[in-house]
Amino acid sequence: MAARNTREAKKNGATVIAITRIGGNSLSRQADYTLNVVNSESLFREGATLSRFAQLLVVDLVYTMILARRHTTVSALLKRKREAARHVSG
Structure with a gap:
């Protein structure tokens, strides 16, 4: 399934990061x-927990790096989040 989605994304001009x-x-x-990411699960694993944590860490790092490169955008984003939180909390 991932291969088919990758082909479709590339066909539509997307850059694919795996x-x-x-x-x-x-x-x-x-x-x-x-x-x-490390594939540290044994052959008989219950939920592939370590792999999921590793993947989540990579996603968080990429997200943080993108935000850090857009410093002015980050300031505006944080301001909007604070305003939204105030609006929701009343």
């Missing part, structure tokens, strides 16, 4: 950029 396990797979071969 967050996937270390080692080759169809997603990493099709992506423009690959951010690898």
